[in-house]
Structure formats: C-alpha cells, structure tokens
Amino acid sequence: MTQPVRILLVDDHLLAREGVKELLENQKEFVIVGEAANGIQAIEKTKELLPDLVLMDISMPKMNGLDATKAIKQQFPNIKVVMMTVSYDITDWFEALKRGAQGYLLKNLNTDDLLNGLKAYSLDEIPMSKEMAFRIWKEFKKDGQAEESLSARELEVLQLVAKGHSNKEISNSLNISENTVKTHMKNILGKLQLENRVQLASYAYNNGIV
Template identity: 40%
Template sequence: MNTDASIRILCVDDHPLLREGIAGVIEGQDDLRLVGEASNGREAVDAFRRLRPDVTLMDLQMPEMDGLDAIKAIRAEFPAARIIVLTTYGGDVPALHALRAGAQGYLLKSSLRKELLDAIRAVAAGRKRIPAGIAAQIAENAAHDALSSREVEILRGVAAGSANKVIAATLAISEETVKSHMKRILEKLDANDRTHAVTIALKRGIFSL
C-alpha cells in the first residue's frame, strides 16, 4: 500500500516500554505508520498540533496532564480527532468518561496485542471500538445515578476501613451527614451493604485503591 495512504498514528503513554511494544506491533503493518510519541498529556496536545495524526492512542493516567484532559483539549481544537484510550481500568465509569470527553475507542492494555490493530483501523474508518464486556456494563448501569464527588470521597473512606465518625472528622461534616450519604450510595449502586458498595465501585472503576 502507498505510504501516503497509511493511517498515521500518535502514541501517548508515560511508559517507554509500552510505547516500544506498540511501535513493534505497528511496524510490520503496511497500512499503519507511527509518526510520533508523547509521554504526557501536554506533550500529546503539542504533538497533535504538529503532526495531525489520523488516530491517537492515549493513556489515561499520566503526569502533568492526564489523558482525559488531553482528549478534551485536542477535541476542543480539532473536533474531528480520532482517539483510542489505552488503559488498565476495565470499569464502565472511566470508559464512559473517556467517551464523553471525545474518545472513539477504549482498549484494555492487557488485550492490545490481540485487538490493537483492528481497533486502529476501525476508529480510522469512523467506527467506535469498545470491549463487549465494558459496553454491557455501560448499558446495565445507564439507569443508575452517578455518585457525587462527596459520595465518592465517603466511599473511599469506607474502602480504607474508616468508621463513619472518622470519615466525618476527615471531611469536616457530621456523622449523620455521612450516614445520609451512605444510604444514597447504597441505593445508587444497588448495594446490600458498605462492603458490597466498595466492591461494586472498584469493579466499575469509580475509584481504585
């Protein structure tokens, strides 16, 4: 295939070994070409402006500017940008945040060798690419209300093993307020108890330990 017709790719990740691995996978493909790399969100935005890639592979957790903010910045300036998130987070919540920010694809790093090439080609062609399990989670939880930032803080405290009294003191709110928030958390997550709520939150990627 003519090199000029190849899909031009920008790879953004703060781990050099992962970028090297992706470069190795792309290298043998006639229709794909790695045109640039970046190690954080700020570099990603600058590199996108300079290179105008067809597809950008974007990590979420990075120093200086994370992947979510980088996606928003790139899409604000270049609305047609096509971005695939590469992440270790398998829950529906981070996936939904990435898609709402403007990503068209969401891939788990554990499945890159198997799915990366097809995902790049699909997104370059204008299609979305999300793992079936995560898509099913998004659909399953669509009717549930999202936790507020305060509710997430309280659930983090529960996950750390803190009692309501300790959580209340840490957040400078009353113990009754913590109990009230906890009741809403259980309802929103359809959880049986505090431990179940933490388990659901971790599985869905609402927060990580």
Template identity: 40%
Template sequence: MTDPVRLLIVDDHPVVRDGLRGMFTGDPGFEVVGEAADGAEALALTATLHPDVVLMDLRMPGMDGVTAIGRLVRSGSPAKVLVLTTYDTDADVLPAIEAGATGYLLKDAPREDLVRAVRSAARGESVLSPSVAGRLMGRLRDPGPAEEPLSQRELEVLTLVARGSSNRETAARLFISEATVKTHLLHVYAKLGVNDRAAAVAAAYDRGLLTPGGR
C-alpha cells in the first residue's frame, strides 16, 4: 500500500484551513500533518513535520507566501509547494513560480482538480490552473517592448520600498534626503510604467528586477 501524501496547509483564514483539512482528511491517500497561518509558521512546521506537499496561500500577514517559498527552496527542503490562492495576476504568478513553487492553483478549482494537483505535486510534477498556464504562455510569446534599465540607486530605493520602508526610512538608510527618494521613485514609476509604490514593486518582481529574499 502506498504511503499517504503528507500535507501541510498554509492559509491565514481559519475557515479555509478547516475546509481543506476536512476535504483531505476524508481521503485515505492523504495525511494532514499540520496547519500554518503565515509563511514564518509554515517554515517552522515544515522543518519539524517534514510534509511531502505544502499547500501555500500567497497573501498573508507577516511573511507572505512567495518569501516563504523562496526560503523553503534555499533551505534544501524536499517538500513541494503547491500555491492555492485567489489571485492569478502576473504580479502574483511569476514571483511564486520563480521562487520555486511546483504548481499554482486557484481556490475556485474543483475538488477533484485540487486532489489530483496535490498528488502530482508530491511526485514533483508541475501543475498550473488553465488561466495561469495561459498567462505564462502569453509572457513567453510576447515578452513586451525593450525596457529602460533602472539605475543602481533606483534599484536600492525600490528594494527598500519592497521591504516596507517609508520614504523617510529609505532616506535614512541611504543617507539621502526624502526629496531625493521621491525623485528616484518618480523615475522608477516612469521606467516601469506604473503610478504608485505597490505597482512598482509588483512590476519589479514581475520583470525579475527584485527576487524574494533579496534583489
């Protein structure tokens, strides 16, 4: 008899965790070994519980899913990460895949698809929801126009912004004025074709200018 797939559920919503636990607990092919409410807890539990698959949400308070995925991969953990989220934008999908997620599924997926995806992830097979697969194929076919590169200082400012630093904190870290920080950000917005800080960070991850856990 094949051993059940050991599963760790990571989501900041208790109702979602309860629903997933109930679904997989009723299937003898799976063993839910634990639950986590954020990325940091997921890292700790993965190290002690040794799941085969981590079912990972992306947007969570504290450590987000992409950061957790990157750290799991760098730690050498053999656990496979299957993203299960509501979001399928480029700014969500690409960083997660680049960080090392084995698959990416949306929460509206039918139960049968989710069960099949977890089994596939446990075997190391990539699993993508149709909309996510379409997005990735679209990016490969149409990478977009040539982009004006960010300067080293603009990248430094954007990296600190991505880590949650305010303009004042960024200025203090880089020993420049707040006005200079604002000027750099305006240049970043123009080069990335965005209008605010959040969109700049998302676009930078999308284009590989920033990577989870560093730059």
C-alpha cells in the first residue's frame, strides 16, 4: 500500500489551518504531521518532522512564506513546497517559483480542484495551462539556455516532464529506472540553468520541444 503524503501545514490563521485539516482528514492520500504559524516555525518544524510536502501560506508575521520556502529548499531540496494563498498577484507566483516552490494553489479553489492540484504536485505532475507556462517562461528566460546542450535521452525526459508525467511514469515510458530519471532531471536543470519542473515545462513549451 502506498504511504500517504506527509504534510506540514503552515498558515498564521488558525481557522485556515483548521479548514485545510478538515478538508484532508478523509483523504487517504494525505496526512498532516505538523503545523506552523510563521516562516520561522515552518523551518524548525521541517527540520524536526522532515515532511514530504510543506503547504505554505505567503503572508505571515516574523518570516513570510517566500523567505521560509527559500530556506527550506536550500536545506532540504527534495521536500516539496506548495504555496497556498489568497493572492492573485502573478509576481507572487513568480517569486515563489524562483525560491524553489513546486506549485501554487489559491485558497478559494473549490474542493475538487484544490485536492486535484495538491495530488498532482505531490506526484511531481504539473497542473498548469499552456498560457501560464508561457507567462512563467517569459519571467525565467535567461541568456544561454539552449536545448542543443541536451542529449537525445534528456530531450525525451524533458518532453515527458512538460506533459506533466511523474518520474515513475517517465521511468515506465522510457524503460529506465526512476534513479536514472532523477539523474537526467538533475542534468537537464543544470544545463538549462533552471530550478524545478514548472520552469522546465515552460521552457519546453516555448522552445517548441513539445
């Protein structure tokens, strides 16, 4: 049986945390292992609990979610961070991704959309429209990024990442191990000077790779 995704819930509003807990309590895919009310607590709890995923608010006292995300990703790059906020500001979207967040969910999403988004991020999928990918790509575009530096296999992996495939799905599709997929991912990110799967998807869409 697949183990549930262990979530650290970070929000300075108790009612907001209670709402998320109520939403997830009957979802066998997730278990909330801890809570924090600000960015400083989020870092401390992450060190203590080593969750699979941190569900992080942006606006909080003492330390905001963006700064906490950067600190967590620097120390624990394999722990996923998904921002959950009321903000529609696209600059918050970009800033969160720059600091290493895997995704961004709005608190006012309906229950099904919120759960589906959380499930997708936990599986390393990318629930994002092509329009959003283009906007992100424009923000992250850097000189010197060129797919010519990628091997044929790395291009195949990149194409599947851009289509929202998880590492396991890529492994099955290309008949290679998940560890090999992870190695390819690390090499691709390094060659293109990108940080995460969302940026990779944006790059692929807007350079005609998919």
